[in-house]
Amino acid sequence: MNKILYITFFLILCNPLLAQEGKKDRADKDYDKFAYIRASELYERLLKNGYESKDLYGKLADTYYFNARYTEALPYYSKMLDYDGETEPGYYYRYAQCLKADKKYEEADKVLDKFYTLVGYPKKDNASLLHAVETLKNGSPRYVLTDAGINTGYADFGTGFYGKDQVIFASARDTGIFVKRTHKWNQMPFLKLYTATIDSAGKLVSPEKLGGEVNSRYHQTTAVVTKDGKTMYFTRNNYRKGKFRKSEDGTNHLKIYRATYADGKWGNIEDLSINNDAYSTAHPALSPDDRNLYFVSDRPGTLGDTDIFITEILDDGSLGPVQNLGADINTPGKETFPFIDENGRIYFASNGHAGLGGLDIFAAVRDPFDQYRTVNLGSPVNSVRDDFAFIVRGDGKGFLSSNREEETGFDNIYAISEKEPLQLKAALCGLVRDSITKEPLSDAKVTLYNRDNHALNEVLTDASGNFCMSVWPFTNYNLRAGKEEYQSTEHWVDELENGEKREVVMELVRDGVQVTTGDDLTEKMGLKPIYFDFDGSGIRKISEIELGKVIEVMKQYPRLVIEVRSHTDSRGSDAYNKALSERRARATVNYIVNKGGISPDRISGKGFGETELINSCADGVSCTEEQHQQNRRSEFILMQM
Incomplete structure (x- = not known):
């Protein structure tokens, strides 16, 4: 074969491979811009043409995962992890979430164990809480869930209370008459903010697009309004005064804006100091006194994909330092859509705490030791798909959002009704007495320790030798009792059920043991x-x-x-x-x-x-x-x- 023929033959062999590489490069560019629908189509074609790699399978799986199509992502994550070579820990995390969505909980737990080992983060196992809070003592569900009544064939989600009888929510229902604009992420119309009225049955009626300057040509979502109805915080693409801004890598992030109500309309749109072109800030929530603003961000210092943060709203309207809510709430996964009820309890969505699959809704409850405990709200609030944007009032009525309807896969709004308030408490009480005389011992010191041997509480027995202290259920404790002239003793306490009052008897031996040199x-x-x-x-x-x-x-x-x-x-x-x-x-x-x-x-x-x-x-x-x-x-x- 002469030299010219050899080169020609070589090019014929290589051209299909170069074409495949070119397609993958184009797909990667779409992936980096988060245009997942387009990227997935290209990746699928590459696979059909016999082009396979660890990287391709992983990115194809991600295009489905980030559009909440977990069952479709599952086989591609599985194939990716079959390849040898180094794997970024986040793939194990996403794979585990897809396994949960497919109800393969045991396998998901094993994959999560590997993930937490790789990132050096202690696994938070709330599995025992799932059954503890999802039903009442008679076995019936704690919550009743119904369609809110205003859902469309597009995305509807993210309700926030608006006065006494209305909500604000985000919807892609407005497709436009002359110009149809869609977002590259999921080929859906851009989201606008709407209001709806809460009727006597707790359903939503009469949806109307929010007037004023809040809705722009791009995305608007998740709004919260102060109790006086004069100030609104809402999420929008980084777009203001006709300028669509991007970060250095070309990404248009989300920001929280503030609007004021005057002369019957919302206006005076204000960019906030907590925003930055380099990262997203979104999903605002207010404390019951409107003095603190909670929000979600992927800014530097975030523990996972997104964390929940807090900042103080000062008297002049400026914002104080930003603080991460910490590892009691935030995880290496995603925490998002916070809501703070009238009692200061934080509700949020997460795929980092133990759940049923996708995003689950949790309550962050302070235990008797002033530490946040995250509690899964269980079924029917949570499903194997994404559940989020939970809001509730003191009467137990509220709303949540979910894409649980597999036929459409769209986000819908559901009305919720709480049969019984969520109360998580237990008590550990008992008697300290002399081991010989059985007489009660007053002023004996009883110390409560957790399983890591850290002291949580300390009390003295009363005149009758009794003590009682509030504890968090679903966990183990160690009690240590001691008194002058007596030897200390300990009592290991198995985990308590919610609402349980455990009684223990602790006997102290008088410290009269005779010892001498040579005794053991x-x-x-x-x-x-x-x-x-x-x-x-x-x-x-x-x-x-x-x-x-x-x-x-x-x-x-x-x-x-x-x-x-x-x-x-x-x-x-x-x-x-x-x-x-x-x-x-x-x-x-x-x-x-x-x-x-x-x-x-x-x-x-x-x-x-x-x-x-x-x-x-x-x-x-x-x-x-x-x-x-x-x-x-x-x-x-x-x-x-």
Whole structure:
């Protein structure tokens, strides 16, 4: 083959591949501009023509995911993750959401575990709350959900209360008469703000486009109005005074604008200081006193895709510093559409907390320890698709938005009615008494700890030895009781149900134990054994409480000198076990010195290897793991008082 023929043959082979690459480049450009419908069509054609790659499958899946078409995105995410190579953690997160939408909850949990491991973020598991709040005690749903009555064949969503008997909502129903404008994201008409009246049945009637200067030629969504009806905060594309502004990368972000009501119409549109061309600021909500503005943003400092933030509205109308609501509410996922009810409870939508699929609606409730707890509102408020924009008044009537209707996939507005107010509380009460006389002990200190051993609350028993404290349900606790001249004791509390009042009895042993030089404090003080893992010298979490008792005794008796004597089981050579026991002794001593602040000259350690077995599990004797465990221990020998 001559040189010219070889080059011609090479070009014939390469041209189809170059054409495919060109199509992918065009699709990528559309993807980067968020024009997902167009990009998905190109990606689909590439696949039909046999062009496959990890990147292509991932981006095609994203085009469906970001348009809430989760079941269509699912197989493409699956194929993408079958490819070898590094994967951006967010793909695992989106894949898990699609699995939830397909009701594959167990598989979704495994994928989420991988995601949280990759991003180094502790998984928040609210799965137990789903069943706790979705039904009443008689088993009926807490909420009744009905069509709001004003939905169209286009997107209708994002209601906000407007005075006593109206709402403002966003809709794409206005297609125009002479010019039909659509957004590249989903080929839908641009959104405008409308009002509707709430009738006596809680439904919406008489929708009308909002008058004045609020509605522009581009998107307007999610508005909130102050209680005096004079000020509105609303979301709009970055468009003002005829200018459509973009960030440096060519993206037109969302902003929150402020309008005032005068002479029967909305006008005086004002850009706010919290906005920026480089990121989006959207979905405003007001505190009950209209002094704080909540909003959603993807600005720097965001924990995930979008977070909820807060700023103070000052007397002159200017806005104070912006604060992130923090990790109790925000996650590595998406938090959006906040609403604050008359009692200050925050409702919001999220796909980062444990849910049923897509965006779920949550309530952020302050527990008795002044920490936010996120609670899934359950079915029928939430579905396997996107549920958001929840608003409710004190009478339990309100609205939410959802794309749960699979036939259309459009966002619709639903009226909600709450049968019973959402109350989340529990109480932990009990009696502290003498272990011998059974007499109640007054002024005994009872401390409540969480599962990470952080103190949450502390109370004293009354004259009858009783105590009671409010706690958050659905979690475990540890109670510690103590009193002068008595040894402290602890009681582990399994998680409480919502509304439960748990009664416990705690008995204290009088601190009259006689000890002398050479005594083992583990035995004398009734400590649980300080055990070690096989071939390990690390301090177990379960042993930290027992070591805490030793620390407290040494603090109470400053002349006390202790020797830690550590042991191994019989497996391994004598020399190795001697060295292993020395490491265990050092680990125990170091924990007491470093955690308790005990002077090193008051505690020493020594390893005995396998020379002092407490059972018959010597070399050559067959024993269970539990029997070997008894020998892997540390003892605390009193050397000086």
